Amino acid sequence: MNKTPDFGAVHTSAELLTIVRLMEEGAAERYRELAEAFETSCNLDTAAAFRELAEGEDRHAAEFPALAGPAPRVTPWGEEDPEIADPDAVHYLMHPWHVFELALRNEEKTLSFFEALAVQSPHAEVKAEAVRLAERERGHVDHVKRRMAELPVPPDDWDEDDDPPNWEAGD
Amino acid sequence: MSSCNTSATYTAKDFKSDVKPVWCPGCGDFAVLSSITKAFADLGLAPHETSVVSGIGCSSRIPAYTNTYGFHSIHGRALAVGQGLKLARPDLTVLVAGGDGDGFSIGGNHFIHACRRNVDLTYIVMDNRVYGMTKGQPSPTTESDWDASAMAPPGGTGMTPFHPLAIALAAGANFIARGFSGDPNGTAEIIAEAIRHPGFSFVAIMSPCITFREEQRDWKNTMRQTAIEATTDSAQAARRLMTDDGFNCGVLFRGSRNSYGKEKKAVAAVSDLDAEFAL
Numbered sequence: 275m276n277k278t279p280d281f282g283a284v285h286t287s288a289e290l291l292t293i294v295r296l297m298e299e300g301a302a303e304r305y306r307e308l309a310e311a312f313e314t315s316c317n318l319d320t321a322a323a324f325r326e327l328a329e330g331e332d333r334h335a336a337e338f339p340a341l342a343g344p345a346p347r348v349t350p351w352g353e354e355d356p357e358i359a360d361p362d363a364v365h366y367l368m369h370p371w372h373v374f375e376l377a378l379r380n381e382e383k384t385l386s387f388f389e390a391l392a393v394q395s396p397h398a399e400v401k402a403e404a405v406r407l408a409e410r411e412r413g414h415v416d417h418v419k420r421r422m423a424e425l426p427v428p429p430d431d432w433d434e435d436d437d438p439p440n441w442e443a444g445d
Numbered sequence: 446m447s448s449c450n451t452s453a454t455y456t457a458k459d460f461k462s463d464v465k466p467v468w469c470p471g472c473g474d475f476a477v478l479s480s481i482t483k484a485f486a487d488l489g490l491a492p493h494e495t496s497v498v499s500g501i502g503c504s505s506r507i508p509a510y511t512n513t514y515g516f517h518s519i520h521g522r523a524l525a526v527g528q529g530l531k532l533a534r535p536d537l538t539v540l541v542a543g544g545d546g547d548g549f550s551i552g553g554n555h556f557i558h559a560c561r562r563n564v565d566l567t568y569i570v571m572d573n574r575v576y577g578m579t580k581g582q583p584s585p586t587t588e589s590d591w592d593a594s595a596m597a598p599p600g601g602t603g604m605t606p607f608h609p610l611a612i613a614l615a616a617g618a619n620f621i622a623r624g625f626s627g628d629p630n631g632t633a634e635i636i637a638e639a640i641r642h643p644g645f646s647f648v649a650i651m652s653p654c655i656t657f658r659e660e661q662r663d664w665k666n667t668m669r670q671t672a673i674e675a676t677t678d679s680a681q682a683a684r685r686l687m688t689d690d691g692f693n694c695g696v697l698f699r700g701s702r703n704s705y706g707k708e709k710k711a712v713a714a715v716s717d718l719d720a721e722f723a724l
Contacts, residue, residue, distance in 0.1 A: 311468065311472075315470055360665070439656050
């Protein structure tokens with residue numbers, strides 16, 4: 275369902291910053307939703323990791339001015355917002371390390387998007403803003419890598435369940 | 446439902462309740478819930494002008510998660526309740542939601558006759574081709590040879606999968622579309638258009654069950670935006686739907702039938718009807 279990014283869709287720095295705030299808010303909402311889902315399924319360590327990410331995205335969003343008017347309808351990255359985690363990219367037995375691995379993928383996708391925008395936007399103002407945003411995003415990538423390094427790497431059989439919800443025919 | 450300020454502009458968040466979904470982590474229904482609430486907000490609706498009615502199943506828990514009027518009704522009967530509500534309260538936006546088992550098996554007959562009746566409501570089916578709540582039995586839309594669960598017969602059911610979109614068209618639905626939970630913004634646009642369209646609007650949303658049909662994670666690579674414009678010609682729509690592989694998303698048919706009930710007027714006063722029941 276990917277749509278081709280439209281790097282010319284954003285015309286001004288202000289428009290870009292509004293969109294970035296929405297990206298960060300969307301990411302926070304998705305991580306919060308995943309935290310709640312893991313709390314409900316009693317994987318509390320993983321839920322806490324998602325909650326930590328949600329709070330981080332809230333802080334990132336707060337770095338940008340609040341919306342003064344209606345949000346722009348444009349989505350220069352195509353249909354899939356690079357910052358927002360794919361809702362089905364999770365497993366009920368996943369560990370906190372996997373959570374940060376997922377976050378790292380999203381931060382790296384966002385970084386790639388800003389780097390591409392900095393090169394391909396036809397608007398000088400947007401290009402300059404995208405360069406600043408890419409630099410900021412590099413900081414997020416480094417932070418997530420540090421957090422991953424602090425966490426134990428899950429064992430190879432992390433997704434084995436002695437009482438699986440769906441057993442194969444013949445088991 | 447907690448909000449009824451008629452002058453306010455509502456956001457998608459305002460349409461979500463404080464009840465946290467019990468769906469499995471990664472379930473496609475989370476995204477469908479977001480698409481529904483986004484569609485309500487984009488249409489400028491208010492929670493007190495909106496209702497969500499469901500049957501039974503994982504996806505049918507959705508009224509609890511929305512901050513609108515709601516009715517978590519009985520298995521397969523959501524459309525009966527939803528149509529009754531719309532006829533009694535035509536001012537409400539009525540959205541009926543549920544799963545493929547609820548809608549096409551237990552409620553299969555209601556589905557066909559709701560299409561025929563063409564009451565002005567929107568029916569969303571979150572289709573994951575399995576009964577998830579009861580741990581993985583084949584549903585009407587399950588592939589005939591699917592047997593990757595102890596709950597399925599060896600070799601699969603051997604039954605031709607139900608084709609909900611083609612059946613909806615043949616039965617008279619006035620708007621037919623397919624969405625994908627992996628494209629929540631696109632799905633929200635389809636839902637908004639379905640609500641705006643008069644008559645019975647049917648939206649099948651492919652929503653993976655990552656617990657019992659883990660292979661459906663691959664849908665993100667197979668679902669595609671349809672390359673064709675929606676048609677208003679039911680014969681053309683029939684040809685398209687009968688050659689459809691189940692992965693085309695978008696609005697596929699826009700009909701022009703009048704909604705049921707628009708032309709109907711009361712032929713007797715309520716007091717006259719009461720009199721007929723007097724003992």
